[in-house]
Each structure stands twice: as C-alpha cells, then as structure tokens.
Amino acid sequence: MLSNIVQNHLDFIVFIIALLAERFLPLVSWYHPNTVLVAVFSAMGKRIYNKQNTNSYHYLAAILASVLVLSVILLIVTLLLEFAFYPELLAGLILYLCLESQSLNKKALRIAKLTKQNQKSAARELLKPLLAREVSKLSTTGIIKALIESLILRTARYYFVVIFVFLLLGPVAVLGYRLLTLMQQAWRGDISPNSEFLRPLKLVLFVIEYIPVRLLTLTIAASKATKQSVHYIKHYGQHFYQTNTGWLLSACSASLGVQLGGPAMYFNKRHNKMRVGTDRLPNADDVPAVLNRLNQARAFWVLVIVCIEILKSI
16 A cells, blocks of 8 residues: 555655755765866856857857757756656656755855854855855945845745756756756856857746746745835836846845845946845845745745645545
8 A cells, every 4th residue: 555655656755855855965065966067067168158259159159059068968867767767766866966955045144144253255255156246345235135146046046946847847857957057157157147158048047937936936925025025026126137036036125125136246347237125235134034035935835736746646
C-alpha cells in the first residue's frame, strides 16, 4: 500500500524533498556548479563581445552563443532523463541545483548586521557578488537599498520562477531558464546593462518571468497595504524600465513602507532609474521584514501546490 502511494506520487515527493534540501542543506557557492558555469559564461562573453562591433553583430552573437550553449547542455540532460531508471530523482536534483534562496538570505542578514556595526567596507565586499552595479561608493543607506532590491529580485527569479517553470514545463525547461539567468549574470559583470548584447536574454527572461513575477507581486500586495501596492504599481511599476521588476519593487515598497529604486552606477556611468515610493529610506531593520514577506509568499504558494496535489489524488 505504502509503496504504491510512493510510486504514484514519486514526482511530488521528490519535489518536496528538493525544497527541503535547499532550505536545510544549501550548497556553498564555492563548490556549487553555478559558480563554475558563471566563470565559463563570463570567459565566453569576453571572447565574443567587442565594444567596437555593431549593435546588430552584438544581437546576433548573443543569440547564437545562447542557443549553442543551451542546445548542447539540454540535449545531454534530456538523454539522461530519457534513459534514467528513476528520472524523477534526476529531475529533483536539477530542481535542487536550480533553486537559490537560503544562502542568499543568510548573506543578506550578515550584510545588514555589518552595516549596523558600521563596517561598510566589509558589507560592500559581501554585496558586490550580488550586484552588477558599482558598490565602492555606496553609503549605508545605499547598501541596504541595493541589498533589499537584489534580495527581492533574486528570490523571485531563483526560487519562485524556478518552481513555476519546473511545475509547468518540467526539469529541462527549468534548467534552460536557469542557464539563461546565469549567462545574464556572467555577462553583466563586464558589459553595460543597455548593450544590445544583453537584449536577447532580457527579452526571453522577461517573457518567461511575466506570469510568475506578477503572481508573486499580487501575493505580496495582498499581505499588506493592498491599496497602496495597487497605486504604486499603476504609478511606478507600469512605467519602470522593466515592468516585471517595476511591479515587484512597487508591491514590496508599499508593503514595507520604504523607498526603493533610484539611480545606479554601472562602469562609471550613472543610470537614472525611477525611484519607487515616497516613504522613508530603508535601513538594516527592514532586511528581516523583507525576508518575512518573501517567506510568507513562499509558504502560501507551497500550501497551494500541496492542496492542488491532494485534490488531484482524490
């Protein structure tokens, strides 16, 4: 009886185990496969990208490089899943490696603690790998604001969107999505954010993230300051440089009662991004509040997924 239940729901059991493993046994960044992939993609980007080339060349080069990498890796993974004795276990491993939340949360709390102790240099060094922007001249408030924005956007991408794609399209699709995010992360370290070289990746990721980011936004907005969140989305989110990001930052700004967004420096050049909200500037005490909002959303959607699975088995 028990073996039949396990067999019939093995994919869901593996899914839950992957979530628990990421929560309680997160991989350290220095031996995580993503670290190796980022280094490989960064070297590939440096070899392909040349600032002197035309925009059309950059656009085409980025497409060809992305397609080549994805086709090779995803073909290998597809064959492994096809011939694996228990493909559900391999799918769970892929999900576990694609998820990234707990290690980010720990780092965020540590950075917030350092700013409280006025150790800005140490805080900037910990923050630097999380951002593409320059951090060397950030004030304490700037560090916290950048940290909160990175925490929100990375959790949305590397946890909520990953789960959404995995459940909807399967392990191969979620691995492809995660590879695209790693390419963007690697290439943004050396290339201006408004470069044509990054445009194809931005477009594909925008389409993939469109629905899950908005579902997460509505979940956060429903938890607190719903009317304010809707007002901010209409006033700021719809006119942000990227509407997925704008929606999410707008809801979080209203929920926390703090101002987010604003200008940022990339490669010694100031990029004037919209400020979201008219409330006070964030401080270190707002970091646990952000984590609390994100954890509430996480618990809500995990509960929804569990309820759907129970209803399916009835």
